[in-house]
Amino acid sequence: MKYKFLLVLMMGLAVLSFSSCYYDKADIVYPPSTACDTTGATFSAKVLPLLNSKCNLCHGGTAAAGAGIKLDTYAAVKIQAGNGKLVGSIAHTAGFKPMPQGTPQLPACEIAVIKAWVNAGALNN
Numbered sequence: 856m857k858y859k860f861l862l863v864l865m866m867g868l869a870v871l872s873f874s875s876c877y878y879d880k881a882d883i884v885y886p887p888s889t890a891c892d893t894t895g896a897t898f899s900a901k902v903l904p905l906l907n908s909k910c911n912l913c914h915g916g917t918a919a920a921g922a923g924i925k926l927d928t929y930a931a932v933k934i935q936a937g938n939g940k941l942v943g944s945i946a947h948t949a950g951f952k953p954m955p956q957g958t959p960q961l962p963a964c965e966i967a968v969i970k971a972w973v974n975a976g977a978l979n980n
């Protein structure tokens with residue numbers, strides 16, 4: 856008698872946890888198609904702040920860790936955009952050093968933002 860009650864209780868809990876799991880994760884399983892917005896992907900508003908937070912610990916200022924590659928001014932970033940290394944490195948394209956070094960690849964949307972800026976001519980905007 857006692858065990859039957861426990862069994863029913865556990866089954867109830869199992870059903871509850873499965874259903875809540877399904878609903879909680881719905882937006883991860885089916886991400887909205889508008890998740891990544893690359894409009895307004897300008898150098899000053901989007902690209903430089905991103906590089907400052909993810910790359911310039913090594914590639915900024917007087918940091919020696921970036922092997923001499925600078926990404927903290929427009930002129931410096933323009934060089935890496937023009938030679939293909941900026942996009943190649945963050946997209947983990949074969950033939951380029953995968954960046955950011957030592958940490959996981961950037962989220963797809965951050966890569967898309969940088970690509971959009973480069974494809975629009977890598978302007979000083």
Ligand code: HEC
Pocket residue numbers: 906909910911912913914920921922924926935940941944945950951952954955956957961
């Ligand atoms: C932990 C330090 C570190 C971080 C963080 C880092 N880099 Fe680098 N990066 C390096 C080093 C070191 C090299 C030189 C690697 C080599 O030659 O083996 C390098 C090389 C590069 C190159 C040249 C790639 C090539 O194929 O020649 C580019 C472009 C670059 N980094 C961009 C970035 C970008 C963009 C980010 C941020 C998303 C980033 N790095 C984050 C240390 C770092």
